[in-house]
Amino acid sequence: MKQAIRLLCVDDNELIAQALSRRVAREPGMAWSGWLAHGTELDESLRRDPVDVVLLDVDLPGEDAFELLRRTAEAFPEVRVLMFSGHVRADYIDRAIECGAWGYVSKNDGTDDVMKAVAQAHAGELALSPDARLTHNERR
Amino acid sequence: MPSASKARVLIVDDLPAKHLVYRAILDNPEFELVSVRSGPEALRALLDQEFAVVLLDVNMPDMDGFETARMIRARKKCAHTPIIFVTAHADELHAVRGYAYGAVDYMLAPIVPEVLRTKVGVFAELYRREQQITRQARDRVAHAEVQRAYLAETLEATTDFVARFDIEGRVQYMNRAGRDLLGLAPDAAISLAGCMPPWAYEVLMSEGVRAAHERGTWSRESALLRVDGTEVPVSQVVVVHRDPAGRVEFYTTIARDITDAKRAAEELAVHRRGLESLVQQRTAELEASNRRLRLADRMAAVGTLAAGLGHDMGNLLMPIRLRLDVLEGAGLPAASAEDVAAIRKASDYLQRMTRGLRLFALDPASAAGLDESTRLPAWWEEVSPFLRNAVPKGVPVEARIDSGLPAVAIPPHRFTQAVYNLVQNAGEACRDTQGGWVRVTASLAPGAGGRNILVGVHDNGAGMTAEVRRRCFEPFYTTKSRGLSTGLGLALVHAAVAQCGGSVEITSEPGRGTSFLLTLPSRPAGPARGSTPPATRRGVVQVKDARVRAYITSVLRNHGVEVRAMGNDPDLAVAVMEGATCAERAAEFLSGAPGRAAILYGVASGPPGAVTVPERASPAAIREAVRTALGAQGEQTNEAGHPAAVCG
Numbered sequence: 001m002k003q004a005i006r007l008l009c010v011d012d013n014e015l016i017a018q019a020l021s022r023r024v025a026r027e028p029g030m031a032w033s034g035w036l037a038h039g040t041e042l043d044e045s046l047r048r049d050p051v052d053v054v055l056l057d058v059d060l061p062g063e064d065a066f067e068l069l070r071r072t073a074e075a076f077p078e079v080r081v082l083m084f085s086g087h088v089r090a091d092y093i094d095r096a097i098e099c100g101a102w103g104y105v106s107k108n109d110g111t112d113d114v115m116k117a118v119a120q121a122h123a124g125e126l127a128l129s130p131d132a133r134l135t136h137n138e139r140r
Numbered sequence: 141m142p143s144a145s146k147a148r149v150l151i152v153d154d155l156p157a158k159h160l161v162y163r164a165i166l167d168n169p170e171f172e173l174v175s176v177r178s179g180p181e182a183l184r185a186l187l188d189q190e191f192a193v194v195l196l197d198v199n200m201p202d203m204d205g206f207e208t209a210r211m212i213r214a215r216k217k218c219a220h221t222p223i224i225f226v227t228a229h230a231d232e233l234h235a236v237r238g239y240a241y242g243a244v245d246y247m248l249a250p251i252v253p254e255v256l257r258t259k260v261g262v263f264a265e266l267y268r269r270e271q272q273i274t275r276q277a278r279d280r281v282a283h284a285e286v287q288r289a290y291l292a293e294t295l296e297a298t299t300d301f302v303a304r305f306d307i308e309g310r311v312q313y314m315n316r317a318g319r320d321l322l323g324l325a326p327d328a329a330i331s332l333a334g335c336m337p338p339w340a341y342e343v344l345m346s347e348g349v350r351a352a353h354e355r356g357t358w359s360r361e362s363a364l365l366r367v368d369g370t371e372v373p374v375s376q377v378v379v380v381h382r383d384p385a386g387r388v389e390f391y392t393t394i395a396r397d398i399t400d401a402k403r404a405a406e407e408l409a410v411h412r413r414g415l416e417s418l419v420q421q422r423t424a425e426l427e428a429s430n431r432r433l434r435l436a437d438r439m440a441a442v443g444t445l446a447a448g449l450g451h452d453m454g455n456l457l458m459p460i461r462l463r464l465d466v467l468e469g470a471g472l473p474a475a476s477a478e479d480v481a482a483i484r485k486a487s488d489y490l491q492r493m494t495r496g497l498r499l500f501a502l503d504p505a506s507a508a509g510l511d512e513s514t515r516l517p518a519w520w521e522e523v524s525p526f527l528r529n530a531v532p533k534g535v536p537v538e539a540r541i542d543s544g545l546p547a548v549a550i551p552p553h554r555f556t557q558a559v560y561n562l563v564q565n566a567g568e569a570c571r572d573t574q575g576g577w578v579r580v581t582a583s584l585a586p587g588a589g590g591r592n593i594l595v596g597v598h599d600n601g602a603g604m605t606a607e608v609r610r611r612c613f614e615p616f617y618t619t620k621s622r623g624l625s626t627g628l629g630l631a632l633v634h635a636a637v638a639q640c641g642g643s644v645e646i647t648s649e650p651g652r653g654t655s656f657l658l659t660l661p662s663r664p665a666g667p668a669r670g671s672t673p674p675a676t677r678r679g680v681v682q683v684k685d686a687r688v689r690a691y692i693t694s695v696l697r698n699h700g701v702e703v704r705a706m707g708n709d710p711d712l713a714v715a716v717m718e719g720a721t722c723a724e725r726a727a728e729f730l731s732g733a734p735g736r737a738a739i740l741y742g743v744a745s746g747p748p749g750a751v752t753v754p755e756r757a758s759p760a761a762i763r764e765a766v767r768t769a770l771g772a773q774g775e776q777t778n779e780a781g782h783p784a785a786v787c788g
Contacts, residue, residue: 110461126693134553
């Protein structure tokens with residue numbers, strides 16, 4: 001049996017994180033690795049507890065999520081980081097990919113789309129949720 | 141003049157004594173007495189002078205009084221000169237009476253002085269009056285002659301057409317201006333019917349003449365007919381002339397050429413109509429502009445609202461929906477499952493609205509992409525599967541896109557959003573229509589120098605009422621239930637089209653379908669987006685970095701390339717390679733089959749026809765490289781003879 005995809009969420013929104021943990025728990029092939037409210041904890045968390053995929057909120061208060069993404073992608077190349085946001089902008093998507101993201105997931109897309117994006121990134125595909133894909137495609 | 145002051149009296153008698161008697165009796169400054177002694181002498185005197193009266197002795201030798209009188213009467217000049225016969229024989233009076241009446245009298249000798257003076261005085265007075273009347277008559281005739289000449293001169297000199305005609309329409313006189321106007325020779329004969337168009341003549345002879353009879357004059361706009369057959373518009377007056385008994389003698393008509401006035405009036409009317417239509421047009425434009433402004437205001441407000449709301453709603457809805465997922469999988473009792481389903485429905489609606497709202501947000505990145513354009517046939521190939529999914533099953537979506545259209549100056553994503561919304565609406569409108577269809581058309585818009593493209597989304601579905609047509613672009617306006625529609629779709633279409641400087645028109649009728657017509661500016665030159673080659677091409681991405689590989693794969697797929705994991709198939713059309721030997725491998729690959737494209741990743745140069753992209757290139761650079769490589773297939777290299785290449 002394949003190893004379950006270990007998923008970590010970095011989001012200051014506790015509602016999302018807790019709901020996501022419940023959803024992931026019942027998603028076959030996925031395992032919840034936990035939640036961080038601050039990006040500053042990410043590096044240490046990944047060292048302590050390796051994961052496969054990270055959902056990283058773009059709007060972390062007081063932090064530059066793209067800079068955090070860049071550092072994380074360099075330090076942990078095996079970890080596939082997906083940007084996770086209610087803000088879906090073509091320039092954000094480009095910047096995310098440039099900084100090492102494996103995709104961009106819109107919080108305005110369906111929950112299944114989130115699960116699918118996580119699985120896609122883990123499978124080695126660039127993962128854009130429908131909303132993000134629509135926004136990105138126009139700039140292809 | 142003596143004749144004017146004195147009456148000349150001729151005395152004819154052979155006896156000198158009689159002469160003395162007459163002179164004594166008629167000695168008066170009013171008379172000038174001329175004495176002669178015979179008939180022939182009298183005739184000579186009458187030849188030279190005019191006399192008020194002749195006193196003629198009947199009994200004279202040689203030529204008697206009667207003979208003399210006969211000869212006097214025979215002369216025209218003195219045929220009416222009064223003659224008084226003088227005789228001593230009463231029996232001769234009968235002959236005198238029988239001789240002639242009129243200016244003839246007689247006296248019996250011996251003469252009674254008082255009687256002679258009275259008779260001569262009467263004739264002298266008569267003579268003076270006659271002279272006076274003759275003089276007055278001559279003066280009047282002369283005056284009338286002057287008047288007539290003056291009038292004739294005036295008539296000939298006036299620039300108006302003047303003619304006199306009788307009740308039968310025969311022209312008795314026409315002035316020079318009239319003849320000139322008609323183009324008539326000076327001596328040519330003309331009838332009134334001949335110098336007016338039949339309709340004008342008809343009006344003149346019926347209405348005009350009748351009115352002139354009643355009121356004395358009649359006037360209106362009419363026309364004359366030139367000899368060459370052209371009509372001359374005139375302002376015409378008819379005056380009726382009657383004799384003292386009130387019988388109509390003739391008519392005068394005066395006509396003035398109003399060609400210039402009429403032309404000026406027509407030009408003025410044309411000008412005024414032009415002005416009126418211009419005012420109407422400008423008013424309509426102003427109204428349309430105001431409507432657009434109002435709409436734009438609303439859209440901007442919605443955009444501002446949406447930017448923040450879209451984000452917040454995502455953050456709230458995502459956890460709700462995640463929890464719903466969990467609840468739905470928890471095997472709840474039926475009643476609870478129903479509650480959950482209701483919450484799900486509401487959250488789905490909110491999700492759609494949030495996504496719709498988000499598209500209103502003024503995205504600087506999208507604005508930066510406004511210089512991008514869409515090439516329609518390629519765009520259609522790419523989006524048609526996506527659009528076909530937007531309509532209910534069984535409703536065909538067909539396209540009629542003219543070939544050779546210039547690119548549309550609207551970014552593909554905006555365009556896709558707009559058309560997607562329209563197609564989705566069209567599909568919904570057809571849901572209950574037997575044999576419903578949706579059609580997407582694109583052609584060059586008429587006018588505007590062929591610079592605009594007309595994109596239509598048509599359906600034969602339910603159609604729209606005038607009210608819906610008027611309001612459908614307003615944000616949050618919807619005819620569907622809130623569970624199905626956010627009322628943002630058409631507002632988005634409008635925003636997208638307006639942003640690129642285009643316009644939207646709707647033709648629709650309830651029960652007869654709807655056509656949305658987008659007039660969009662074209663972009664004639666420069667690289668256009670949507671230059672996607674056919675989607676059946678296959679490719680490989682041989683790049684070690686998994687994430688770069690994933691991204692390039694994603695971009696290629698967006699261009700319709702079917703990306704395989706590995707391979708060296710002969711049907712491969714696109715290859716992305718890296719490494720030290722990639723230039724040689726690319727050259728070999730490109731020469732292996734026509735129409736192939738090669739992208740070299742992480743190298744500075746490659747063989748002709750290959751596109752290079754440096755390591756760690758930006759997503760934009762990678763997209764550009766893919767676009768160039770796919771677009772350059774089969775195309776010539778640039779002017780420097782080098783392959784088109786993109787270097788991050």
